[in-house]
Amino acid sequence: MPLPPKQARVVIIGGGVIGCSVAYHLTKLGWTDVVLLERKQLCSGTTWHAAGLIAQLRATQNMTRLARYSQELYGTLEEETSMSTGFKRVGSITVALTAERQEELLRQASMARAFGVEVEPISPTEVQARYGHLNCEGVVGGVYLPLDGQGDPSNIALALAKGARIRGAQVLERTRVTGLRRDGRRVTGVHWQSAEGEGEIACDHVVNCAGMWAHEVGRMAGTNVPLHACEHFYIVTDKIPGLEQLPVLRVPDECAYYKEDAGSILLGAFEPNAKPWGMNGIPESFEFDQLPEDFDHFEPILEMAVNRLPMLAEAGIQTFFNGPESFTPDDAYHLGLAPEMDNVWVAAGFNSVGIQSAGGAGMALADWMETGEKPFDLGDVDISRMQPFQGNRHYLFERSKETLGLLYADHFPYRQKATARGVRRTPLHEQLKARGAVFGELAGWERANWFANEGEPGEYRYSWKRQNWFENSAAEHRAVRERVGLYDMSSFGKLRVEGPDAEAFLNYVGGGDYSVPVGKIVYTQFLNSRAGIEADVTVTRLSETAFLVVTPAATRLSDETWLRRHVGDHRVVITDVTAGEAVLAVMGPNARALLQSVSPNDFSNEANPFGTAQMIELGMGLARVHRVTYVGELGWEVYVSADMAAHAFETLWEAGADHGLKLCGMHMMDSCRIEKAFRHFGHDITCEDHVLEAGLGFAVKRDKPEFIGRDALLRKRDAGLERRLVQFRLTDPEPLLYHAEPILRDGEVVGHLTSGNYGHTLGGAVGLGYVPCPGETPAELLASRFEIEVAGVRVAAEASLKPMYDPRSERVKD
Template identity: 85%
Template sequence: MSLPPSKARVVIIGGGIIGCSVAYHLAKKGWTDVVLLERKQLTSGTTWHAAGLIAQLRATENMTRLAKYSQELYGDLEAETDVATGFRRTGSITVALTDERQEEIFRQASMARAFGVEVEEISPEEVKSRYERLNIDGVKAGVYLPRDGQGDPGNIALALAKGARMRGAQVLERVKVTGLRKDGRRVSGVEWQTLEGTGVIECDHVVNCGGMWGHELGRMAGANVPLHACEHFYIVSDTVPNLGRLPVLRVPDECAYYKEDAGKMLLGAFEPNAKPWGMSGIPESFEFDQLQEDFDHFEPILEKAVNRMPMLAEVGIHTFFNGPESFTPDDAYHLGLTPETDNFWVAAGFNSIGIQSAGGAGMALAEWMEAGEKPFDLGDVDISRMQPFQGNRQYLFERSKETLGLLYADHFPYRQKATARGIRRTPLHEHLKSHGAVFGELAGWERANWFADEGQEREYQYSWKRQNWFENAAREHMAVRENVGIYDMSSFGKIRVEGPDAEAFLNYVGGGDYSVPIGKIVYTQLLNQRGGIEADVTVTRLSEAAYLVVTPAATCLADETWMRRHIGDFRVVITDVTAGEAVLAVMGPNSRKLLQAVSPNDFTNAKNPFGTAQEVEVGMALARVHRVTYVGELGWEVYVSADMAAHVFEVLHAAGQEMNAKLCGMHMMDSCRIEKGFRHFGHDITCEDHVLEAGLGFAVKRDKTDFIGREAVLRKRDAGLDRRLIQFRLGDPEPLLYHAEPILRDGEVVSFLTSGSYGHALGSAIGLGYVPCTGEDVQQVLSSSYEIEVAGVRFKAEASLKPFYDPKSERVKV
C-alpha cells in the first residue's frame, strides 16, 4: 500500500461519492497534489447502500442546475473510465393522494418548466399505464419526469475515483485521519495513521467529505458541521416474474418510494419519526455495516405498500436493510468554506440525496476553491448558514428525528419545524406569548409570525391555500398601513464594526458611502467582484470610530464572515452584538404620535429625518431609534439594551392601547415589504444577482475610487442590463404566490418569481422576478403581456418597475 505524501495542495477526507466527486473535479481543473484519504474502503460508509435515485428537480434553480449536472456527468462517466455506473434514465413518477399534495406536485411541475426540466402532469389512468402493477385507488394525479433515472451508487463513486486517478490524484484507502494541525485560522496539516505507521501531510486546503463522521472532523478543525446519522430502512423483494423496467415511483403521502432493480422491487421509506443513530460515536470497526433490523418500525410503511403494490404480498422479502445516513438540521446539505477557518472546506450531510447531488456539488465546490468565490448562488447549502449552537449534540439528536421524515412530508409554505424549538428567544418572547403570539423559527430564533385572536388556536393549520392565520396577518398588515403596529425585530443580526479604520474599511467592503455624520443610516450592499450582492444591510454611524451593521437574522454569521475575510490591514474589530439589544419596530402613519406619547424627545423631520438615528428616552429607559422601514410606512426601529427591553415594550404597548395599536408578526412584515417592492436577501437578491439588475444602483456610490465590485458595476453600467427585477401584481385576487412560479412573457416562459406574498392593501398576490431584457429599454419590457403560472394555471399579471404601493415613497418621509 502506498503511504500518503508529506505535502499536498489539498487533502480530501472521506471516500464516499462526494469525496470522490470533489477529487475528480479538482483534478479535472488541473489541480496537482490532490490526495483523498479513506479510513476503510471507498464507499464503505453510506454510499454503498444508497438507493441510487437520480432526480433532476430540486426546490431552487441552482440546486436543480447541480442535480441536472450530476445526471449528465454520470451518463458520460462510463465511457470515460470504463467503470460501469449502471446509470439509466428510467423516468420518475410522483403521485398525490390528497388535494393538498396534488397542488404541491402541480406547483412543482410548473417550477420544473421554469427551470427547464421536462415534466408532464398525468391522470391516475396515465399513472397506471406507466405502472400497471400499481393500485391507483385514492390516487388523484401524478407528475412524470421522463429524464430522471437511477444508477449504481458504489460504481459511480468508483468511476469518479478512477477519473480522479487518471488525472493524477492519489486515492488512498485504509488511512485514518487522527487529527488536524492548525496555524491561526488555517489548517496546516492532516495527521494520519495506517497499520504501517503514522505521519502528517502539510497542505494548503482540507475538504471534509466525512459524511456521518463530518461533525467530528469539523471539531478537529474548530469548525461547526452540524449533522447527525439516522437509520434508513428499505426492503428488496425476491425476483418478480416479468417485472420489466419501471420508472422510479414516489408515494410521499405513504412515506414510500419504489425502484425496480434487476427484476426485484426495492421499497424505501422516509418515516415521520426517524431513529437517530450513533449517539455514542460510530464504532471504529464500521465498514459496510448494516444496523439491527427493526421490523416493527418499518411495518406501518410496509402495510400501506402492500396495498399500493399488491405484488409485494405475492413475493418474499429478499433483503431487509437498515443503514445509517447523515441528516442536517434543515434538510439541505453542507457545502463551502467553514466560517471559522480560511482553508477548511466541507461537502457533507446529504440527507439521502447524495447520489443525485454529488456530481454537481463536487463541481460547484471545485469551482469555488479554484476561483476563491462561489460560482453562483449556493445559499441553500452554504455551510455559513448554520448557527454555532446547531452543532450542539442534543439539538442534533432531537432535530434529526424530524428532518428525515420531512423529505416526504407535505412541503407547505411557512411550514415550521416541530422539534428542537425554543432555543434562541428574544427578551420580549414571554410578553409576546402572553398576547397571543404564534412563533416560527429562523436560524434558531423564536419569532412572532402572527398573533392569534382570543379563543383561536395558537398553531399553524397548513395548506397551499389561505391558511388559518391569513386574516390575522391581513389585519396586522392594515394596522401598519392605516394606523400603527408594533413588532419584534430583535432577531435581526447586529454587527459592530469599530476601530480607527472603520470608515475606510466599510468604504472598501461596501458599495455605499459611509463617510457620513454620526447618526446617519446608510442602506447598502456588500458586493463581490462580479457586482453580485453578498449582503443587504443598513449601516449606522454610532461614533467617529464605530458603526452598527444590521443584517437579516439568517445571514448574520455569513455577513460577519464576509467582512472578516476582507479585513486585510485595516485596523478594525468586528463583533456580533445581536443578543445585546432588543429591537421593537413601531410602524405606521401614527407611529410618530405613539413615540411622542412615551418619550420627551423630538421625532419631527427637522430633528430626526428619514435615514437618521438618535438617542432617546422611552418611559424610564434609554434607547436609540433608527428612522428606517422595511414595510414602506413612517416608522422607527427602537433599539434598547436587553435589560430594559421588557420595560420599553410595556410602555409602548400600554400607550398603544389608547390608539388601537396592533401587535404584529413577521408575516405582516413580508406582505408589506413585497407591496413596496423591497428585496428579500436570499430570494430576490443573491451573490449572483448584479446590484444594478436588482434595481439597487441608487445605493452604490460609483464615484468612490476603490470598493469591492466597483469595476463590475461600471462595466454593467456601460454594457447595459441583461435582465431586470420586476414587480408583478395578479389581476385575480384569489391565487397565492410563494416563489418559483413561472413568469410568461407574451405566452412564453422566460423566468420565475424569486419571492411572492399577498398584498392585502392592494387586494391580490404580489411577486418579484427577473425578466431577461438584453438590448431592450424599460418601455419595451413593460409593454409586453405577462402571466404567472400557478400549479399549471396561468393568471394575467401587471408588471412594474416602480412599487405598486406608494411608488414615490411619500409615506415614509412625512
Template identity: 80%
Template sequence: MAKLPTSARVVIIGGGVIGCSVAYHLSKLGWKDVVLLERKQLTSGTTWHAAGLIAQLRATANMTKLARYSQELYGNLETETGVATGFKRNGSITVALTDERKEEIFRQAAMARAFGVDVEEISPAEVKSRYDHLNIDGVKAGVYLPRDGQGDPANIALALAKGARMNGAVIAERTKVTNINRTGRRVTSVDWQTADENGTIACDMVVNCAGMWGHEVGKMMGTNVPLHACEHFYIVTENIPDLAQLPVLRVPDECAYYKEDAGKILLGAFEPNAKPWAMNGIPDDFEFDQLPEDFDHFEPILEAAVNRVPMLAEAGIHTFFNGPESFTPDDAYHLGQAPEMDNVWVAAGFNSIGIQSAGGAGMALSQWMDTGEKPFDLGDVDISRMQPFQGNKTYLFERSKETLGLLYADHFPFRQKATARGIRRSPLHQHLLDQGAVMGELAGWERANWFAQPGQTPAYEYSWKRQNFFGNVADELNAIRNNVGMYDMSSFGKIRVEGRDATAFMNNICGGEMDVPAGKIVYSQFLNQHGGIEADITVTRLSETAYLVVTPAATRLADQTWMQRNVGEFNVVITDMTASEAVLAVMGPNSRKLLQAVSPNDFTNGINPFGTAQEIEIGMGLARAHRVTYVGELGWEVYVSTDMAAHVFETLHTAGQDIGLKLCGMHMMDAARLEKGFRHFGHDITCEDHVLEAGLGFAVKSDKPAFIGRDAVLRKREAGLEKRLVQFKLTDPDPLLYHNEPIIRDGNTVGYLSSGGYGHHLGAAVGMGYVPCKDETVADMLGSTYEIDVMGTRVKAEAQLRPFYDPKGERTKV
C-alpha cells in the same frame, strides 16, 4: 498502498461518493497535488447502501442545475473511465393521494418548466399506464419526469475515484486521519495512520467529506458541521418473474419510494418519526455495516405498500436493510468554506440524496476552491448558514428525528419545524406569547409570525390555500398601513465595526458612502468582484470610529465572515452584538404619535429625519431610535439593551392601547415589503444577481474611491443591463403566489418569481422576478403582456419596475 506525499495542495477526508466527486473535479481542473484519505474502504460508510435514485428537480433553480449536472456526468463516466455506473434514465412518477399534495406536486411541475426540466402532469389513469402494478385507489394525480433515473451508487463513486486517479490524484484507503494541525485560522497539516505506518501531510487546504463522521471531523478542524446519523430502512424483494423496467415511483403520502432493479423491487421509507443513531459516536470499526433490524418500526410503511403495490404481497423479502444516513437540521446539505477557518472546506450531510447531488456538489465546490468565488448562488447549502449552536449534539439528536421524515412530508408554505425548538428567544418572548403570538423559527430564533385573535387557536393549520392566519395578517397590515403596529425585530443580526480604520474599511466593503455624520443610516450592499450581492444591510454610524451593521437573522454569520475575510490591513474590530439589544419596530402613520407619548425626545423631520438615529429616553429607560423601515411606512426601529427591553415593550404597548396599537408578526412584514417592492436577500437578491439588475443602483456610490465590486458596476453601466427585477401583481385576487412560479411574457416562459406573497392592502398576490431585457427599453419591457403560471394555470399580471404601493416613497418621509 502507494507512498503518500509529505505535502499536498489539498487533502480530502472521506472516500464516499462526495469525496470522490471533489477529487475528480479538482483533478479535472488541473490540480495535481490532490490526496484523498479514506479510513476504511471507498464507499464503506453510507454510499454503498444508497438507493441510487437520481432526480433532476430540486427546490431552487441552482440546486436543479446541480442535480442535472450530476445526471449528465454519470451518463458519461462509464465511457471516460471504463467503470460501469448502472446509470439509466427510466423516469420517475410522484403520485398524490390528497388534494393538498396534488397542488404541491402540480406547483412543483410548473416550477420544473421554469427551470427547463421536462415534466408532465398526469391523471390517475395515465399513472396506471406507466406503472401497471400500482393500485390507483385514492390516487388524485401524478407528475412524470421522463429524464429522471437511477444508478449504482458504489460504482458511481468508484468511477469518480478512477477518473481522479487518471488525472493524478492520490487516493489512499485504510488510512485514518488522526489529527489536524492548525495555526490561527488555517490548517497546516494532517496526521494519518495505517495498520503499518503513520505520517503527516502538509497542505494548503482540507476538505471535510467525511459523511456521517463530518461533525466529528469538523471539530478536529475547529469548525461546526451540524449533522446526525439516522437509521434508514428499505427492503428488497426476491426476484419477480417477468418484471420489466419501471420508473422510480414515489408515494410521499405513504412515506414510500419504489425502485425496480434487476428484476426485484426496492421499497424504501422516509418515516415521519425517525430513529437517530450513534448518539455516543460511530463505532471505530464501522465498515459496510448494517444496523439491527426493526421490523415493528417499518411495518406501517410495508402494510401501506402492500396495498399500494399488491404484487409485494406475493414477493418474498430477500433483504431487510437498515443502514445509517446523515441528516442536517434543515434537510439541505453542507457545502463551502467553513466560516471558522480560512482553508477548510465542507461537502457533507447529504440527507439521503447524496448520489443525485454528488456530481454537481463536487463540481461547484471545486470551482469555488479554484477561483475563490462561488460559481453561482449556493445560499441554500452554504455551510455558513448554520448557526454555532446547531452543532450541539442534543439539538442534532432531537432535530434529526424530524428531518428525515420531512423529505416526504407535505411541504406546505410557512411549515415550521416541530422539534428542537425554543432555543434562541428574544427578551420579549413571553410578552409576545401572552398577547397571542404564534411563533416560527429561523436560525434557531423564535419569532412571532402572526398573532391569534381572542378565542382563536394560536397555532398553524397548514394548507396550500388560504391558511388560518390569512385574515390575521390582513388585519396586521391594515394597522401598519392606516394606524400603528409594533413587531419584534430582535433576531436581526447586529454587527459592530469599531476602530481607527472603521470608515475606510466600511467604504471598501460597502457599495454606499459610509463617510457620513454620526447618527446617519445608510442602506447598502456588500458586493463581490462581479457586482453580485453578498449581503443586504443597513449601516448606522454610531460615532467617529464605530458603525452598526444590521443584517438578516439567517445571514448574520455569513455576513460577519465576509467582513472578516475582507479586513486586510484595516485596523478594526468586528463583534457580533445581536444578543445585546432587542429591537421593537413601531410603524405606521401614527407611529410618531405613539413615540411622542412615551418619550420627551423630538421625532419630527427637523430633528430626526428619515435615515437618521438618535439616542432617546423612553418610559423610564434609554434606547436608540432608528428612523428606517422595511414595510414602507413612517416608522422607527427602537434599539434597547436587553435588560430594559421588557420595560420598553410594556411602556409602548400600554400607551398604544389608546390609539389602537396592533402587535404584528413576520408574515405581515413580508407582505408589506412585497407590496413596497423591497428585496429579500436569498430570494430576490443573491451573489449572482448584479446590483444594477436588481434595481439597487441608487444604493451604490461609484464616484467614491475603490471598493469591492466598483469595476463591475462601472462595466455594467457601460454595457447595459441584461435582465431587470420586475414586480408583478395578479389581476385575479384569488390565486396565491409563493415563489418559483413561472413568468410568462407574450406567451413564452422567460423566468420565475424569486419571491411571492399576498398583498392584502393591494387586494391580490404580488411577486418579483427577473425578466431578460438585453437591448430593450423600459417601455418595451412593460409594454408586453405578462402572466404567472400558478399550478399550471396562467393568470394575467400587471408588471412594474416601481413599487405598486407608494411608488414615490412619500409615506416614509412625512
C-alpha cells in the same frame, strides 16, 4: 499500499461519492497534488447502501442546476473511465393521494418548466398506464419526469475516483485521519495513520467529506458541521418473474418510494418519526455495516406498500436493510468554506440525496476553491447558514427525528419545524406569547409570525390555499398601513465594526458611502468582484470610530464572516452584539404620535429625518431609534438594551391603546415589504444577482475610488442591463404566490418569481422576478403581456419597475 505524500495542495477526508466527486472535479480543473484519505474502503460508510435515485428537480433553480449536472456527468463517466455507473434514464412518477399533495405536485410541475426540466402532469388513468402494477385507489393525480434516472451508487463513486486518479490524484484507502494541525484560521497539516505507519501531510486546503463522521472531523478542524446519523430502512424483494424496467415511483403520502432493481423491487421509506443513531459515536470498526433490523418500526410503511403495490404480497423479502445516513437541521446539505477557518471546506450531510447531488456539489465546490468565489448562488446549502449552537449534540438528536421524514412530508409554505424548538428567544418572547403570538423559527430564533385572536388556537393549520392565519396577518397588515403596528425585530443580526480604520474598511467592503455624520443610516450592499450581492444591510454610524451593521437573522454569521475575510490591514474590531439589544419596530401613520407620547425627544422630520438615528428617553429608560422601514411606512426601529426591553415594550403597549396599536408578526412584514418591492436577500437578491439589475444602483456610490465590485459595476453600467427585477400583481385576487412560479412574457416562459406573498392593500398576490430584456428600454419591457403560472394555470399579471405601493416613498418620509 503507497504511503501518503509529505505535502499536498489539498487533502480530502472521506472516500464516499462526495469525496470522490470533489477529487474528480479538482483534478479536472488542473489540480494534480490532490490526496483523498479514506479510513476504510471507498464507499464503506453510506454510499454503498444508497438507493441510487437520480432526480433532476430540486426546490430551487440552482439546486436543480446541480442535480441536472450530476445526471449529465454520470451519463458520460462510463465512456471516460471505462467503468459502468449503472446510470439509466428510467423516468419517475410521483403520485398524490390528497388534494393538497396534488396542488404541491402541480406547483412543482410549473416550477420544473421554469427551470427547464421536462415534466408532465398525469391523471390517475395515465399513472396506471405507466405503472400497471400500482393500485390506483385514492390516487388523485401525479407528475411524470421522463429524464429522471437511477444508478449504481458504488460504481458511480469508484468511477469518479478512477477519473481523479487518471489525472494525478492519490486515493488512499485504510488511512485514517487522527488529527489536524492548526495555525490560527488555517489548517496546515493532516495527521494520518495506517497499517504502514503514521505521519503528516502539509497542505494548503482541507475538504471535509466525511459523511456521518463530518461532525467529528469538523471539531478536529475547529469548525461546526451540524448533522446527525439516522437509521434508514428499505427492503429488497426476491426476484419477481417477468418484472421489467419500471420508472421510479414515489408515494410521499405513504412515505414510500419504489425502484425496480435487477428484477426485484426495492421499497424504501422516509418515516415521519425517524430513529437517530450513533449518539455515542460511530464504532471505529464500522465498514459496510448494517444496523439491527427493526421490523416493528418499518411495518406500518410495509402494510401501506403491500396495498399500494399488491405484487409485494406475493414476493418474498430477500433483504431487510437498515443503514445509517446523515441528516442536517434543515434538510439541506453543507457545502463551502467553513466560516471559522480560511482553508477548511465542507461537503457533507446529504440527507439521502447524495448520489443525485454528488456530481453537482463536487463541481460547484471545486469551482469555488479554484476561484475563491461561489460560482453561483449556493445560499441554500452554504455551510455558513448554520448557527454555532446547531452543532449541539442534543439539539441534533432531537431535530434529526424530524428531518428525515420531512423529505416526503407535505412541503407546505410556511411549514415550521416541530422539534428542537425554543433554543433562542428574544427578550420579548414571554410578553408576546402572553398576547397570542404564534411563533416560527429561523436560525434557531423563536419569532412571532402572527397573532391569534382571543379564543383562537395559536397554531398553524397548513394548506396551499389560505391558511388559518391569513386574515389575522391581513389585519396586522392593515394596522401598519392605516394606524400603527408593533413587532419584534430582535433576531436581526447586529455587528459592531469599530476602530480607527472602520470608515475606510466599510468604504472598501461595501458599495455605499459611509463617510457620513454620526447618526446617519446607510442602506447598502456588500458586493463581490462580479458586483453580485453578498449581503444586504443597513450601516449606522454610532461615533467617529464605530458603526453598527444590521443584517438579516439568517445571514448574520455569513455576513460577519464576509467582513472578517476582507479586513486585511485595516485596524478594526468586529463584534457580534445581536443578543445585547432588543429591537421593537414601531411602524405606521401613527408611529410618530405614539413615540412622542412616551418620549420627550423630537421625532420631527427636522430633528430625526428618514435615514437617521438618535438616542432617546423612553418611559423611564433609554433607547436608540433608527428611522428606517422594511414595510414602507413612517416608522422607527427602537433599539433598547436587553435589560430594559420589557419596560420599553410595556411602555409602548400601554400607550398604544390611544393610537390604534396592534401587535404584528413576520408574515405581516413580508406582505408589506413585497407591496413596496423591497428586496428579500437570499431570494430576490443573491451573490449572482448584479446590483444594477436588481434595481439597487441607488445604494451604490459609484464614484468612490476603490471598493469590491466597482469594476464590474462600471462595466455593467456601460454595457447595459441584461435583465431587470420586476414586480408583478395578479389581476385575479384569489390565487396565491410563494416563489418559483413561472413568468410568461407574451406567452413564453422567460423566468420565475424569486419571492411572492399576498398584497392585502394592493388586492392580489404580488411577486418579484427577473425578466431578460437585453437592449430594451423599461417602456418596451412593460409593454409586454405578462402572466404567472400557478399550479399549471396561467394568471394575468400587471408588471412594474417601480413599487406598486407608494412609488415615491411619500409615506415613509412624511
